[in-house]
Amino acid sequence: MPVPSPHRRRQRRRDALVFFAFAGPNVLLIAAFIYYPLLSNMYYSTLNWRMGSTTATSAGIDNYVRLFTSPQGAEMWRVTITFTVVTVLASMVLGLLVALALNHRIPGITAGRTAIFSPYVLSGVGVGMVWNFIFDPQLGLLGHVLRAVGARSPEWYLDGDLALVMVMIVYVWKNLGFCAVVFLAGLQSIPSDLIEAARIDRAGALTRFFKLTLPLLSPTVFFLTVTTILSSMQAFDILKIMTPSGNGTNTIVFELYLQGFGPYQNAGYAAAISVVLFVVLFAITAFQMRFVEKRVHYA
Amino acid sequence: MxxxxxxxxxxxxxxxxxxxxxxxxxxxxxxxxxxxxxxxAWMVIASFKPAPEIITMQPTLWPQEPTLDNYGHVADVVPLLTVLRNSLIVTIVGAAIKVVLAITTAYALVFIDFRFKNVVFIAILVALMVPPEAALLPNYMTISALGGRNTLWGIFLPGLGTAFGTFLLRQQFKTLPKDLLEAAKLDGAGHLKRLWRIVAPVSAPTIATVALVTIVGEWNNFMWPLIITDSVDTMTLPVGLNLLQSIEGQTGSYGYLMAGAVLVILPVLIVFAALQRFIVSGLTQGAVK
Incomplete structure (x- = not known):
């Protein structure tokens, strides 16, 4: 290996200093507020520790055992999985249908696209408040409509299962525009002569969709599945605003809040939830990064 | 036409x-x-309706006697101007620092020679995969220990380290032709000058995208400010609205609540309608190759 000249070495040291001046602050902040928390959570998760208390006793793996075996933990997983599966499927199916409608070369379509995407950028707190008013069994718009057709409004807030249905509806309302716009971009990347050729071959609309369009969309479907799973598992704002104490709607992140900062003040258990949340979401993302290029191919 | x-x-x-x-x-x-x-639309209309028109079994589409009282009442319950000011400060200062850090970091990753550059990049990439909620508890301990509870800096400090913006800008900077910078280097321009005079101006659309997505994210941010503030002097608008709802919750006071919702939703809707091109492309990054 050739020995670098003193000049080269000085230059290299200078470059390293400039690099740290430019990237250092960001890297330090990421280390302090993203990496350090991951490690300290692992420690906290082995403690029997009430939030705000200055003393804690060792709990070993009790917090994790509780998370996976207690009725409370089982309830959290049931709600999390239900919420995630339903919202992912619903926003993808509805998003695809909207995208198919948006994929016409007709005037005014851009305004439609903008309106349908817009809830995605709005405050979850604001959105939750708006829908609280709509779902109110006595005074809400939905109740008025149901009474007008002779039905009665369900008691959305009293029953845990109904409350879960309600927050899932609102969550899908807020997020389906994202799926629609991503699907639309996928649809527009399909060469139109391909579809045209199938049409000339007298393939019906449904055949064209299932045999041609959908397989060609498989990279988009994969991308959206992963992204929507990630965001559904991190849902919080709507859940907190519409069901503040989380009866029946305590998905993993909401449960983390309720345990650590809500009524329970159970910091050790909240830390264990944080660690598991990180592991699950990290695994999903890593899976996506590894397989996104290799496995998804046009059929 | x-x-x-x-x-x-x-x-x-x-x-x-x-x-x-x-x-x-x-x-x-x-x-x-x-x-x-x-x-x-129902939210906006209800925010102008007096209480009797909301507590009724036969609601009308348009307010019969439109009123601004709901907005005034929000201000009675939470100090609206203070909360709005807090939200603006947190959003503007937080987003500005974040965007500058993202630009300088991305520049360093692309244009400055450093042996362990890839290690730094991978560390940033991995940070992108960490859900912010998983860091909640330790960050609460850290910020509390620093005396940041119920302060504005305590709200924006933990979010300043930015992986998303860095990642997006790095991709953009990598597409710039090297000759562009070589010429400036021969003219004796230092890195700072090359960044602000050449790289940043030609990357303006991507920077705008990162800035807008960051601004909207800061404005809507709820979970962290909810945890780190409990005083009305320092809470941001979403936290203030959460408080408003818990105070007014069960009394059928939807007029006030809708007025509050308008305040947090409408500014973003207006910005989005005007600049949706940048925002949509930033939020759907990674979807389209």
């Missing part, structure tokens, strides 16, 4: 395409738009 536009109209409404245009295009889109727009 351009000729392309006219032909598009003509094609869309030709006898052959009419059914597809109306049944496959306009009808489902109008239904979807109604579902999206109706709740937001």
């Amino acid at each position: 351009s000729s392309i536009h006219v032909s598009q109209w003509r094609q869309a409404f030709s006898r052959r395409n009419l059914a597809a245009t109306v049944l496959g295009g306009y009808l489902p889109i109008l239904i979807a738009m109604a579902v999206i727009v109706l709740p937001l």
